[in-house]
Amino acid sequence: MLKSHRMFLPLPRRSKHLTGSILLVLFLFFVVYTWRPLLARSDVRPTARGVATALALSEPSAWLRIAKQPEFLEAQWPEERKGQLKQQAALGTTQFPTTAAPIIPVVVFAFNRGDHLRRTIDSVLSSASYSPSLHPIFISQDGDDSAVTEVIESYGQKIHHLRYHWPGKPKKEVKLPAEYLQPPWIELPPESRPPPITPYLKIAGHYEFALTEMMDYVDGHNRWDRLIMLEDDMDVAPDFFSYFRKMSPFFDTDPSLYCVSAWNDHGQKPFVSDATALYRTECFPGLGWMWSRERWNELKDWMPGWWDDWLREPTQRKGRSCVYPEVSRVYTFGAEGTSTGWFFAPWLTSMQLNEENVDWDAVDVGYLHQDLYDDLLKDQLRSAIRIDGVGEAKRAIDRDLAGRMDRPLDVDERLIEYGDLADLTSLMMTARLLYEHKAGVPRTSYRGVVHFRYRGIRIWMVPKSFARGPG
Template sequence: MIRRKGSLILCGMLLFVTWNAILVLLLWGRPPPGQSDVPGQQHEEVASEPTNDVVGDVLRMAGSFEAELELQKQILIQIQRHHSLWEPLNRNHPQVRAPPEHVIPVLVIACNRVTVRRCLDKLLQYRPSAERHPIIVSQDCGHAETAEVIRSYGNQIIHLKQPELSDIAVQPEHKKFQGYYKISRHYRWALSQVFNTLSHSSVVVVEDDLEVSTDFFEYFSALLPLLKSDPNLWCVSAWNDNGRDGYVDPGKADLLYRTDFFPGLGWMLLRELWEELEPKWPPSFWDDWMRHPEQRRDRACIRPEVSRTLTFGRQGVSLGQFYDKYLRYIKLNAEYVPFTKLDLSYLKEETYRENFEKEVYSAPVVSYEAVKQGQLKGPGPFRLQYSSKDSFKILAKNLGIMDDLKSGVPRTGYRGVVSFISKGRRIHLAPPPGWTQYDITWS
């Protein structure tokens, strides 16, 4: 099909050149004003009739040339628009240019970590195509050493610098949170550059302290069509908050979930979502703001069983919150999964909800003691039930999973259910049957 279209366009170009050659010959052969092409015959076109107004004759001729040039311009525009179809016929350009809707840039949010090199090295190592996945590094802070590290990658990346570096006026009690205000300002500026200035239709956001897995790009490429087609999804994340070694099934690296909790830490969004969020973007704590019901609007994200990102940045504005206890032990996927070749239709909302609830609520109910002491019989899965905020937090903490809630939503939760592995068995920490909505006072 490409060869056929390419042949047609090459024919069009030959016709274009031939037509212009004929046009030049005709213009050269045109008689001077006052002469007829054929003796005794007058030109029928008014513009060709000789007059005593030499300036007028020149202007009319110029108008004729202008109209002809405009026609040729339109032909050239059409050829340019179809350039990508015939370009593969050139031996020097063997690859078909990726359509804009298939380009997924990666936005790296950077500040003052020279270890951004670890992040960039892995992105470049695993990136399958520079054309399909341009890497945009947006740097805040004005840190010279970090800027030099980023510059060392040359044209392998795009280096943007956030221009506003001044402190932000905040209430006295928020002075200690100045860093969170600057991060939120930087995110807004960087995402605006990606969508409004560079005109991309999607982007994967990572921070400078994240290392990515071998199938990081494959994962997001496969899930972009689902994100575009499902209005009840608003992001795809590479992160599992409870993805520590021993709490995930390494044999199911291809397993994906819907979650009501915004995970972040390597996540993809579309331009349409940014157009919705940008006008009301918060001055600080942007990630917790994303978890408010007003932003989530009952939409879900996709997240993996085994994380496709790993954080190595203990030091930061959060002062290592959760890092030593949870984040440093997150298991990074080591098995390449060809997601683009898998059937991911099970993740569509109606299908997923029906199958997920059937699995959870048909599983036998077990006690905390049986789970904790490894006394479960059979392969599972098993259901461990909670009935209140306090019972959830006690069970989660004692079982070693993250126990905090944001607007009532537990980390990795879907319809109130948190799924994880405990002593080799799949456990669904779940509310009673008949769950309908989150209680936003559970925070």
């Protein structure tokens, strides 16, 4: 009987456990299948909304992200945040896909030329080296010109929109260029007077705004460390973006690099021929250029006027130099602008835009590191033939090329020595080069050396003080 009692005693307990397990499974089944449709609904996120509200009021970039969620009501945001959206936010999506290659956005600065802007955007989008995932396009609009806004909105999600409003006065004292410190300009004929001051103040403020937004605030700004800048009157070359991608790592390996530019001030058709040739210059070129976050962080105490001349000053440049191509990767077609077209007719209309889609992955550009570049430059100058004057240099090249259809590799380059800046200016005028110097530095010059091509052969203009070495 004891055995029988022990044998039947566990049965009631096992039955109770089994019943409880069945009830638990049924309960979980009910919970999952009852709440799953609710969880799947995109508009049932009370917790996320509460968290997002807290983030939005404390961190601008988070607010930019959440403000684009369609379920958010504008009335929930404080009035100052609404104004901040209009002044500083990127209008449109800024969600960028994850890519293996570095993201390098391009910012196009626009004001009141809608037709110019459309041509520029179309040129960027049609460039053979353009990649939407690697190069998101931002249009930074100064003001509320309706034609410009309409152009921007017509591209939908292909581009992102920033809007800038000039506060009406610079935030600190402006250093005027020398031409504005001369006797009253009213005594001069209109064609000789410098442009008004205010547009230059607005442009400088616009650049500071866009750089600040792109590097410090725009949603996704932590995804990039480089930035390409264009203006709203530029065509770009097929290899525009692949060129910048190739040069981007130099910022990390060469502290002497100041910027990378797509523009050659002496890039007129008669003076260029080699689409793969790259050089260094101590005169900031601008007009389609790439900067690094490190340079921005160093120089974000921005000058509120004539920003490009400010970047050329020795205090900011600190002995560094920019890389630029022999054949420009941008072409500016805006005959009228802030400078009232001073330089367009004589210099810019004959600029050569590169039409070749260079495979930059196959091009060795290691020689551009400063130490290697300096040695290479000395070697090139050492092998050039000294000659007196631009005219004689051209005649000598003509003699060497006489009867030859193509430029042979064995034709010697020519070298002209000069004494001071006045001598160089005279040489550049004779050669029909742009002879306007910046901060005492000739355009495209490096260590005082300026060069151009004549019939494909380089002519070097070199200061007598330049150390060429033996030979």
